[in-house]
Amino acid sequence: SQTIHQWPATLVQPVGSPLSLECTVEGTSNPNLYWYRQAAGRGLQLLFYSVGIGQISSEVPQNLSASRPQDRQFILSSKKLLLSDSGFYLCAWNLQEGAEAFFGQGTRLTVV
């Protein structure tokens, strides 16, 4: 069966520090991968999506970047965090021919 792992679960980082959140998917090949951000009490905002290794599409201009070094690995990064980067970050995947997306358990990022 397929599983998605996202870590860390919580993170507190100072303003100006770098960020690296990792997401891996097991049990499937060539998935679409997604990074979403959710502010407290609000909906999900798509940040990045990838349809293959090295292919990254950005939905909104921002202080973050994404990379996909391997087929089932998706990384969200920042060189210098801002206070506004605080939020709940969710990784998700689905299959090229499917539509339903499966989500990780999320990372709660607090920038202080």
Next chain:
Amino acid sequence: GESVGLHLPTLSVQEGDNSIINCAYSNSASDYFIWYKQESGKGPQFIIDIRSNMDKRQGQRVTVLLNKTVKHLSLQIAATQPGDSAVYFCAETFSGSARQLTFGSGTQLTVLP
């Protein structure tokens, strides 16, 4: 995909009553719709889906209705239980979009004892 950016609307129901959560979608080309349930501090979980060639689909205690004419989606939960308390999101997508999901703003469902 994008979030609406509004604070979540809320719905309170008595335990045992039926709940109806509504969602308006934006893209007339969308051909696949999903309802997700998100408990506090966790990722969204799939509840039920429906394709645009259907107007109703039933699961265990849940029913999704699709009205393409007015671009409206609803989730009905029968005999609501305390464990149903969560935020519910609808999502839409269409072929050729890399199956990106566009989420609605969500509804906070609270089940009262």
